[in-house]
Amino acid sequence: MEWNSDIIKNLSWAGTISNRAGKQKVADQIVAKIKDGDIIGVGSGSTVYLTLFAIAEKIKAEKLNILAIPTSIEISMACSKLGIPLTSLYEHKPDWCFDGADEVDPAHNLIKGRGGALFKEKLLISSSPLNYIIVDDTKLVDKLGSKFPVPVEVFPSALLHVKEGLKAIGANNIVLRLAGGKDGPVITENGNLLLDVHFDNIDNEMELKIKSITGVIESGLFINYNIEVLVASNS
Numbered sequence: 001m002e003w004n005s006d007i008i009k010n011l012s013w014a015g016t017i018s019n020r021a022g023k024q025k026v027a028d029q030i031v032a033k034i035k036d037g038d039i040i041g042v043g044s045g046s047t048v049y050l051t052l053f054a055i056a057e058k059i060k061a062e063k064l065n066i067l068a069i070p071t072s073i074e075i076s077m078a079c080s081k082l083g084i085p086l087t088s089l090y091e092h093k094p095d096w097c098f099d100g101a102d103e104v105d106p107a108h109n110l111i112k113g114r115g116g117a118l119f120k121e122k123l124l125i126s127s128s129p130l131n132y133i134i135v136d137d138t139k140l141v142d143k144l145g146s147k148f149p150v151p152v153e154v155f156p157s158a159l160l161h162v163k164e165g166l167k168a169i170g171a172n173n174i175v176l177r178l179a180g181g182k183d184g185p186v187i188t189e190n191g192n193l194l195l196d197v198h199f200d201n202i203d204n205e206m207e208l209k210i211k212s213i214t215g216v217i218e219s220g221l222f223i224n225y226n227i228e229v230l231v232a233s234n235s
Contacts, residue, residue, distance in 0.1 A: 008081050020050070022232035026134045027051035029230055030098050033132070036064045039092045041124035042079070043099025044072050044115045047134045047232065051098065056082035069094055071120040073189060089127060097128035102148045102220070103141045104133065108227045111144055113151030113220030116177075116188050122218055125225055136232040144221070149175070149196035150210070151220035156193050158215020165213035166197055169206070173198040192217050 026047060031054040034040070040055075042048060052075075059066055060083075067087040070076040079086055099121055103111040110133065112118055125131050141147060154162045163174050177186045177194040186194050199206065207221040 008077055011077055011081050022136055023047045023050050023134075024054075026230045026232040027054045030132060030134065031055055031058050033096070034058060034064065034066060036062075036066075039067050039069065039087065039095050041069045041094035041097030041099075041128050041131075042071065042075050043097065043121050043124070044075055044117045045100030047100050047136075048075065048098065049078060051134070052078050052082055052084060056084055059084065067092060069124060071099070071124055072115070072117040074115075089123070094124060094128040096130040096132065097124050098132040098134060099125065101133050101135050101139055101222075103144055103146065104135055104139050104229055105141055105144050108133070108229050109144055109224070110222035110227070111148055111150055111220050112222060113153075113194075114148065116151075116186055116194060118151055118220045119153055119188070119190055119218040122222065125222065125227075129226065131225065131227045132230055133227050134230045134232065140231065144202045145199055149173070149198045150202070150206075151177070152195045152197050152210060153188055153190070153192045153217040153219070154195055155215045155217060156191075159193060159195075162195065162213050162215045165216075166195070166210070169209045169213075170199050170201065171197045172200055190217065 027050045030051050068079050068084050069087055070079055101110040101112050102114050112121055166174055175196045177196050179186045204223055207223045210216055210219040
């Protein structure tokens with residue numbers, strides 16, 4: 001029996017999608033990589049959202065058997081809306097993954113997590129042998145931390161302990177992320193809090209330094225991962 005409801009069917013992207021034409025070109029590149037039987041890890045963000053529409057069209061047109069592993073409730077709902085079958089890491093390992101990023105440096109190191117799904121995104125990227133990061137050229141930076149802080153997911157009762165640990169490794173500004181559609185802080189899908197953390201310098205060991213602090217669930221730093229970057233030009 002199916003639910004007699006249009007809630008999922010009527011879902012749409014909450015904000016304006018910038019550089020839509022460029023992002024659509026990158027989406028088409030991702031779709032061209034899909035083959036029958038693929039298990040695909042699906043990240044978050046507006047470019048990922050656009051790509052799902054193109055994936056759904058290809059599945060229908062070519063009658064492909066594809067399974068998607070989503071990183072968030074948002075993406076799970078979008079896949080349900082579009083008829084893209086879902087699976088999980090309990091059942092399958094991804095053949096490849098695609099996702100967005102907030103910053104990408106020349107070595108293809110990343111800052112991710114403005115959408116709050118950094119833990120599941122890192123889990124998928126770590127589980128996948130090949131990862132495509134799709135961004136527009138405003139996300140390219142010479143140095144990580146140039147535009148955005150590093151998101152850090154924290155077990156709630158460890159909040160102040162983690163703050164002290166972050167200051168000890170060089171954090172110069174630490175802010176508890178507050179929600180926009182509810183009172184109080186953002187609560188992640190794992191029931192944790194998010195700190196947005198600024199550093200003067202992010203070296204290649206910073207991801208490990210942050211993760212070593214008791215109470216840190218995960219950080220939005222992705223350093224030395226197996227990543228190919230696809231850029232949607234604004235020009």
